[in-house]
Amino acid sequence: ICRRLDGLPLAIELAAARIKLFPPQALLARLDRRLQLLTAGARDVPERHHTLRDTVAWSYDLLDPTEQALFRRLAVFAGGCSLEAVEEVCASEEDGPMESGVLETLASLVDNSLLVSRSESSTRQEEDDEPRFTMLETIREYALERLVSSGDAEGAQLKHARYYVELAEVAQPVASRQWDEVEWWSKFTRIEREHDNLRAALGWAVQNREVETGARLALALWWFWIERGYLSDGRRWMERLLALDGAEDPTGETRRKLPARAKARLIHVTGILSMVQGDHERAVTLHEGAMSMYRGMGHKRGESASLRELGFVAYEQGDYERAVRLHERSLELAREFATTFSIAWSLRALADAVHKQGDLGRARTLLEESLALSRDKEHAWNISRTLASLGSVECQAGEYALASRLYEESLNLGRRMRMSLTILRCLEGLARVALAQRRMERAAWLCGAAAALREDKGWPLPPARRAEHDCTVTAIRGAIGEEAFEATWARGHELPLEEAITDAMNNDE
Template structure:
């Protein structure tokens, strides 16, 4: 047993062809060294458990069960405790020492109770064997031993990086950790040192960007140290401000050509964004602005319940009155409320947002609120009211020259015209919408327009192009990561039911697959062709 790198250097220098396998918390830093990271134990996904017969063979579960039997001889893995044990292993990051210490608690607590207490894992995970070194008898002692070997600057870096939930980029780390100007270190060198000390892990981020994560047990320890340090409040504030800036910069891109990349970035940072929303905010303004900026992301990625809770809390915690942020947050709150089927409540929220926007004279936002009220009226079957609202919104948008939302309004009016039985008007409005969207290259706008043209086509027995357009729209949704809302899904299913009724299941599937392979240009051409065909038929009828 060799205690120090210098002894290994001497051994290598005096030997020929010798290979040494060394385990260490940190790299030895020798020229001949080849590093192999030892990952955590393989563990099951508690949300998708494998068959029970296979569970005991998974390393993390096997270790838990083995140590639990050592603590309580009659313990056994069962169908009832399999889920909690899998979740314990996941919450403990697959760390062998942490799993062993958790399993030892089986002597007094069932796995479900152990899981419930893991919110403070460093307090729970104690009581290691007396024949272990003192630093390995509790999880806190093990982490503290590694932490105390760091320089004071690296300790400050470690505890500040613990503020990040779910990982961080170098750019974010530099902005948050070095904001106070009190640490004299290069962020790349500092992060590299913590990686070398096994306190950070390197992961791949979006677009191949380097991203770093901290095991949750280490993060809990770091947050404890951050609470004890004087730099804790400033670090929390800077972290929240950084992610507010990210969300506000991202928002306009969520309806642009880089939509998919920005949605993916926000998804990657979702844990950090949640932490920023939970950060202390005396006036509530930052939380309100952040929730207002995030609602389109919550909408597009289907995080309806989570978004509603965050928006409700942000609105309740800020009484600033008629502000742009409040109107925007109310509008988002209304959208998510509508998407979850509470139409009456959505109308009330939209009207509150519209009143503020009229007071502020924000014409573009007034048009958006009118459009949203029109959508609710349409779903309620109040088509005349929907047309009035859509047309008022469209008139404002034409004055502003906002082509993208003009296209949205035209498509909405076309869909209502079809519901009212005026298919000639519907065709003209959807043609005009398609032309604008094609000029803009707006992929997101194409989705709903293609789906609505498909609905019109299916109802008029043009089932083949209807199915292909639905397939093309579905492929676009997958490409952009934008799932259909419940209302959109219901419309699409009605159209598909008409296709299946005429074509049968097998032919419908083939048409959908064919549509998925269409380019955007081919899908637009298909939509124009079916609209022209419908228009010709209507003219000669």
């Protein structure tokens, strides 16, 4: 309750008075409307301290009209904003650009304790700190009320959504481009910093049935959602947008549908998130729908991508024969119509399925071709994933030292790119290598570290991998005993991820 009330003494005092009516949990659930709830303060205090609204209103009334206008418009930002965002979003049609006086107006709001300014820098690559402006949620609730009553809310929220759509599209990391470590980090960091604003823009788009705006945002964010563990959140937005496309609004008006290619892409990406979450039935339905649309448009690259994703689902279900057929067709189309990145991706996908059928020679050949293509174009994402696949092949071939080196190279690159799925695969692969080398303690804690990462990101263990996982755990448990296994597994499970990665790469332990 104290955290939700921003630690404000008056707000906490007023909340304490409500405990007579509401148990703490019930009070907490009502704090989204804190201004209506927290009233009737002590009688022997100034009138402006009788209610939370009176206190904020008193400060607001001291502002001049320009300061009041900016204060109201700042309510559209969730989790704070940059100076650039203020200048772009908070200018009205009448006022024009705000660059000239915005700093003085912001400074006044900070001086009046209605706004907080802090450093925006969060990475070592940034040499100059940029200010970030944040409202306490209690104050933001009041500002939003004022914005709505002014009649300016719709315009301000539209500008906010447009600004963050453009930001997301520019900032999204693109795996198929030549990798630049500083740029990659900078983009992920910027999206993470603005995640609350991006969610707010998505919420506005869904609420106002602006499907095209919402789709642009979602398609810019899906990669971030997977790698940073926002799967449930991302998939929920995707499904809501799909449900809204072409539907009637409450007035009976049918909104304009998404362009066919954007709709197919949205379906395709929703299928990817569904598969990662383990909802294979939904993933198949979506990918088959996207493939049908791509075929109808004659979009061979899209068809190849849909076939590849259907192959991934078949792989996760343990249907390796079907996975091989789908990946072979995907690769055939990719070689003719797609980019080098897509060809390398399809080669790796086919190799993984062929590997599961026991053809290590063909799997190795496919992976070596994929790796060569990816290294030539400096596609670090594909390089890392392909190295991990090669590690798996060499582990099964009994080349344990080579398998370890491949996994460690992949893991190092995955750490630098913060590719959580690759990190997970390497931790699990290194555990199998350690088991094969009879290094049971190492194998046990690696299993624990991998399990922690799965739990943190919300990635269930696919059914087809369950048997291999259970076999690995049973073998380790049998070798060192129940008590030692549980203790060592727990140690790995509790390790911070960065420390687990460092220890995993220290193969001399």
